[in-house]
Amino acid sequence: MEQSIERYIKNLVRDVIGQTLGELQLQSDRQTYVIANWKMNKTLNETAEFFQNISSSQDVSVVICPPAQLLYPAHLFIKQSGKPIGLGGQNVHWTDKGAFTGETSARMLMDVGCEYVIIGHSERRQYSFEDDELVNKKVKQALKSGLTPIICIGETLGQKNAMQTEQVLSKQLFGALTDIDSSQFILAYEPVWAIGTGQSATAELAQETHAYIRSVLKQILGQKAENVSILYGGSANENNAAEYHAMPDIDGVLVGGASLDAKVFDAIINVFAKGEQNS
Incomplete structure (x- = not known):
């Protein structure tokens, strides 16, 4: 009996260690x-000048998402530079083609060198009335076409003050990932109250929220949720990048205004490069 209990405990410890590793x-x-x-x-x-002055790192995946009319020139500038920089669109339509004036298909994005596309940014949700169902359609279209979706989620100031952050994020996550089993996407937590305001979330608050997001992802994807990179956005800049980088569940940043200056953006890249943690 004692040997059976001892064997059970050893097996239990082995399984726990194996799962942790x-x-x-x-x-x-x-x-x-x-x-x-x-x-x-x-x-x-300005785009040409930017790519002349930007650097890159083998330890960080750098992606530039310009306006649609600059995508192909940006592709050429990247190719000319020889730097390992990815290209992404800021929006994608949910169908292959058709009578949709002003829209851009996944095929068009890939044709000009895109590998990524931003989906569900709060400004698109606000100005173009994109809801979770539409975001889900776009994510499915991007995945089907071979693009990596950068899915944006985040709460407004009113929702934050009403203590609804977790409720809002859960709804957005389950909505965006309905009937999706793949983990080949990137998540960007962008608190709407912090975007362009200079009122970025503290690193501790961002970490707490990212950990919650990953817990919800585990409900949706199971263990594959550990493969998903979760980025912070919302007034991320060269001054607060190191604080975010130090957090275990923050896998990078989605940068708005601070990405327009090559020198400033370079500084952020350097922070997230290996060997620069807590610098």
């Missing part, structure tokens, strides 16, 4: 991203 391995495999969302900014000349 497995989770640590999955966490270490998560990619770190520094992604620029230029929104409606830059001319052709």
